[in-house]
Amino acid sequence: MKRSWLGFRPFTSSYPQKKETPAAAVRGRPALNLELCTGDAMCAQNCPTQAIKSSPWRVDLGKCLFCGACAEACPEQAIQMSSEFELAARYRLNLVVDGTGKPVDPLLSPELPTPKRSRNLLPMLPETELEVLTATLKSQITATFHRSLHIRHLDAGSCNGCDWELTTLLNPIHDVQRLGIDFVASPRHADLLLVTGIMTRNLTLAAIRTYQAMSEPRLVVAVGACGCSGGIFGASYAGGGGIDTVLPVDVYIPGCPPRPQALIYGLLMAMGRLNPSHEFENKHKD
Amino acid sequence: MMNNLNIRKNNEYESQVRQFLKDLPITLPCIRSVVFIDANHIQVEVIPSDILQFYNTVKPRFLFILLTMVALDRRREYANWQVRTIWCISETPIFLEVVTNIDQSNTVPELPSITPLFPAANWYEREMYDFFGIVPVGHPDPRRLAMHYHWPNTNFPLRQDENRSTFPPYISNDEYFQNRTTGSGVMEIPVGPIHAGIIEPAHFRFSAVGETIVNLEATFFYTHKGIEKQLEGLSIEQARYIIERTCAACTVANTLAYCQALEQIAGTSLSSRATFLRVIFAELERLYNHIGDTGNLCAGVGFHVGIQEGAALKEILLDLQERLTGSRYLFGVLRLGGVGVDLSPSDLSLLHKTLAEVRKRYQRLIKTMLLNTSVVDRFTGAGIIFQRTARELGAVGVAARACGVDRDVRRDIPYAAYTQFNPIAIPLRISGDVLARLEIRIEEVAESFRLIDAAIQHLPDGAIQVPLGSLPAASSGFSLTESARGAVCHWFLIGPNQTIKRARLRTASYVNWPLVPRAALNNIVPDFPLINKSFELCYSCLDR
Ligand code: SF4
Ligand code: SF4
Numbered sequence: 001m002k003r004s005w006l007g008f009r010p011f012t013s014s015y016p017q018k019k020e021t022p023a024a025a026v027r028g029r030p031a032l033n034l035e036l037c038t039g040d041a042m043c044a045q046n047c048p049t050q051a052i053k054s055s056p057w058r059v060d061l062g063k064c065l066f067c068g069a070c071a072e073a074c075p076e077q078a079i080q081m082s083s084e085f086e087l088a089a090r091y092r093l094n095l096v097v098d099g100t101g102k103p104v105d106p107l108l109s110p111e112l113p114t115p116k117r118s119r120n121l122l123p124m125l126p127e128t129e130l131e132v133l134t135a136t137l138k139s140q141i142t143a144t145f146h147r148s149l150h151i152r153h154l155d156a157g158s159c160n161g162c163d164w165e166l167t168t169l170l171n172p173i174h175d176v177q178r179l180g181i182d183f184v185a186s187p188r189h190a191d192l193l194l195v196t197g198i199m200t201r202n203l204t205l206a207a208i209r210t211y212q213a214m215s216e217p218r219l220v221v222a223v224g225a226c227g228c229s230g231g232i233f234g235a236s237y238a239g240g241g242g243i244d245t246v247l248p249v250d251v252y253i254p255g256c257p258p259r260p261q262a263l264i265y266g267l268l269m270a271m272g273r274l275n276p277s278h279e280f281e282n283k284h285k286d
Numbered sequence: 287m288m289n290n291l292n293i294r295k296n297n298e299y300e301s302q303v304r305q306f307l308k309d310l311p312i313t314l315p316c317i318r319s320v321v322f323i324d325a326n327h328i329q330v331e332v333i334p335s336d337i338l339q340f341y342n343t344v345k346p347r348f349l350f351i352l353l354t355m356v357a358l359d360r361r362r363e364y365a366n367w368q369v370r371t372i373w374c375i376s377e378t379p380i381f382l383e384v385v386t387n388i389d390q391s392n393t394v395p396e397l398p399s400i401t402p403l404f405p406a407a408n409w410y411e412r413e414m415y416d417f418f419g420i421v422p423v424g425h426p427d428p429r430r431l432a433m434h435y436h437w438p439n440t441n442f443p444l445r446q447d448e449n450r451s452t453f454p455p456y457i458s459n460d461e462y463f464q465n466r467t468t469g470s471g472v473m474e475i476p477v478g479p480i481h482a483g484i485i486e487p488a489h490f491r492f493s494a495v496g497e498t499i500v501n502l503e504a505t506f507f508y509t510h511k512g513i514e515k516q517l518e519g520l521s522i523e524q525a526r527y528i529i530e531r532t533c534a535a536c537t538v539a540n541t542l543a544y545c546q547a548l549e550q551i552a553g554t555s556l557s558s559r560a561t562f563l564r565v566i567f568a569e570l571e572r573l574y575n576h577i578g579d580t581g582n583l584c585a586g587v588g589f590h591v592g593i594q595e596g597a598a599l600k601e602i603l604l605d606l607q608e609r610l611t612g613s614r615y616l617f618g619v620l621r622l623g624g625v626g627v628d629l630s631p632s633d634l635s636l637l638h639k640t641l642a643e644v645r646k647r648y649q650r651l652i653k654t655m656l657l658n659t660s661v662v663d664r665f666t667g668a669g670i671i672f673q674r675t676a677r678e679l680g681a682v683g684v685a686a687r688a689c690g691v692d693r694d695v696r697r698d699i700p701y702a703a704y705t706q707f708n709p710i711a712i713p714l715r716i717s718g719d720v721l722a723r724l725e726i727r728i729e730e731v732a733e734s735f736r737l738i739d740a741a742i743q744h745l746p747d748g749a750i751q752v753p754l755g756s757l758p759a760a761s762s763g764f765s766l767t768e769s770a771r772g773a774v775c776h777w778f779l780i781g782p783n784q785t786i787k788r789a790r791l792r793t794a795s796y797v798n799w800p801l802v803p804r805a806a807l808n809n810i811v812p813d814f815p816l817i818n819k820s821f822e823l824c825y826s827c828l829d830r
Contacts, residue, residue: 011598022608023608023609025608025609025610025611025612026608026612027612027613048524048527048528049527065527065617067527067617067618068612068618081612153483153484154480154487155485155486155487155509155825156487156509157508157509157510157511157826157829158486158509158826159531159532159533159534159826160486160533160534160535160824160825160826160827161531161534161535161615161617162534163484163485163486164534164535164615165614166484167484167597168597168600168601168604170484170597171594171597171598171600171601172594172597172598172601173598173601174601183483183484185482185483186482187480197509198511200508200509200510200511201436201437201453201510202434202507202508202509202510202829203479203487203508203509205436206479206480206487206508210480231531232527232528232531233511233512233513233516233528233531234516235451235453236450236451236511236512236515236516237441237443237448237449237450237451237452237453237454237512237515238443238510238511238512238515239453239511240511240512256531256617257534257614257615259608259614
């Protein structure tokens with residue numbers, strides 16, 4: 001194998017072509033063994049973000065911190081932190097899953113979170129024709145961004161964890177450029193706005209302007225528990241509540257922070273490079 | 287924590303300071319009351335109108351280092367506002383807490399500003415107005431800090447009668463940038479809040495003549511999340527999750543300060559295994575930050591081999607942390623009363639082996655960097671901070687040690703198991719430029735490797751967590767830890783039923799950010815990213 005300049009062999013990961021099995025300690029989606037569950041709701045009581053509801057048991061991955069408190073609290077050990085980390089979803093509702101990881105049917109559960117632009121406080125972002133147009137262009141977006149995607153990152157009030165994970169995407173190990181993905185300096189050059197954080201009040205205006213500066217068609221991806229729902233910070237006088245309170249989100253990537261592989265998975269989903277059974281498609285070998 | 291002192295520095299002052307504190311009530315009649323909280327912590331009450339007289343008298347005697355300043359809304363319980371200012375005196379581990387009560391009958395609560403005397407108090411006082419509406423009278427720059435121009439002027443969110451979730455209306459009042467530099471040839475360069483690259487938001491407004499920066503106005507708090515308000519009323523267990531996420535890059539340092547403060551109030555004594563594990567996790571965090579920062583510095587000068595190798599080493603460490611603890615950023619490793627993750631013998635050998643490899647590669651990276659003249663040339667003499675500036679602004683951490691301010695909490699006020707590893711080598715430089723800050727990091731990395739190895743070798747057996755014990759309502763406490771960016775000082779007031787009533791989180795970035803605009807002065811604009819990176823400060827723990 002070729003030796004690099006400093007004398008070390010290259011060790012770039014081959015995710016997603018090769019599946020990756022995380023180490024045993026890694027905490028993924030909380031999974032419930034229904035037979036052991038007594039319905040005592042200890043998990044729901046101990047969850048720091050109220051992500052869990054018992055009877056019927058379900059967890060909102062958009063709020064989950066993957067902290068393991070629910071598994072620790074369960075006296076019956078009915079909850080295991082699985083190693084599943086590929087959890088991105090196109091719809092906020094699909095992040096609410098049951099014990100096996102299957103999305104809960106929204107028709108049966110009217111209390112599920114409904115994404116709405118609750119903080120359209122500034123008269124900046126009307127539901128323009130362009131936005132409607134974007135929605136109808138979804139299928140064409142897949143075709144457009146299939147092979148190359150330029151990302152503009154935006155921190156809208158994160159704890160820095162998600163941002164540091166995004167920087168690791170450019171390191172020699174994860175190296176997303178091998179997948180045709182790159183980060184750009186200006187929103188005018190970007191196809192996708194990758195937003196971390198809770199969407200603070202102080203940044204809302206800048207976030208909207210960044211979005212408006214992008215050319216059509218454009219995608220928005222919400223990263224982390226904060227981006228999906230406000231996460232641990234929730235909503236307060238200082239804003240929050242997630243990215244979809246202000247911007248239209250196309251893909252949600254849960255995690256706190258999401259592992260780099262989970263980010264790659266979410267980005268591929270946004271690009272339409274996952275087939276219907278959510279496997280990576282490598283149609284375009286260069 | 288504070289009783290177990292092992293100070294090598296400044297012992298000669300200690301008896302003087304103690305004598306001075308004993309004599310305080312006699313020398314200064316303006317002191318209302320004196321309480322010795324413990325041997326090293328003394329609380330004095332001064333009435334608001336005497337504040338300046340008090341400080342004017344004591345300031346020439348000793349060096350007063352501002353640790354934190356907390357405002358409290360106590361109108362419901364005691365019919366007053368309270369401001370507590372905590373000082374460390376002359377680098378001894380002796381703390382002076384100055385308490386001021388402002389009667390609530392004043393329609394506008396006011397307090398004489400101490401910023402003209404102690405520039406380090408600047409942001410604390412502006413924040414006091416932002417969050418509580420307590421006016422620092424005579425403050426040289428009384429603009430709002432965390433509340434940008436679109437917040438209503440009557441909204442003080444940390445007051446008790448403000449609802450946590452009431453979202454104040456937007457007002458348009460676009461007058462934020464008042465400090466304009468004008469003159470012929472002065473050009474303004476606005477940058478941000480959204481920057482090129484994967485970094486956090488802040489607005490920098492450079493005034494430049496040609497390429498030279500003559501003034502830099504920075505606006506922060508774009509990521510203000512209202513953490514201190516959210517912590518109010520939370521159970522101490524739930525609060526830990528938020529404090530962990532004040533900043534991902536310093537989560538161990540922040541959470542450790544939280545745990546220590548509460549353990550000190552409750553009088554918990556930890557198992558020695560837990561204290562050793564705390565040292566391992568704290569040093570791992572310092573290590574990956576410093577190594578990552580070394581790589582990032584190369585980004586400031588476009589030295590790509592260094593960027594990539596630094597990023598690769600950081601990734602190896604993050605991956606190691608994930609294998610050991612389940613979280614790449616060490617979320618959840620600390621618990622009240624100990625730690626939440628034990629390291630098995632196989633974990634320890636993995637840790638030891640990985641660190642040995644990282645150490646070898648890091649040394650090679652450093653050699654490559656420092657032998658490259660075009661790199662060293664850019665680092666030398668860029669972004670100089672003078673020792674005087676650092677002292678006045680109360681600088682901490684790498685930035686302080688790079689200009690000769692010899693302070694490190696791990697040695698000066700030891701916590702966890704740090705007393706077991708004495709002497710801890712604290713590097714020091716005097717030139718205060720980017721190169722000095724890099725050299726400090728390099729030496730601290732070497733010391734972290736040594737500390738972790740020593741902790742692995744001598745790791746005692748035993749439990750990893752003990753019960754915290756009970757926290758009496760209305761008790762308060764604070765604790766200091768040394769993060770990769772410098773000293774962290776968190777203050778907590780306990781409410782009924784083991785809840786947090788008020789928290790004041792002061793991180794290293796909060797103290798060090800005012801240094802950056804000073805360091806940028808007289809440098810060229812293209813060097814600013816380099817200078818900024820050499821401080822490697824964080825916005826999220828500053829904005830909170
Ligand atoms: S945040 Fe997630 S992992 Fe933590 S307790 Fe709640 S559901 Fe469980
Ligand atoms: S999701 Fe978690 S890691 Fe990401 S910004 Fe929010 S608190 Fe930090």
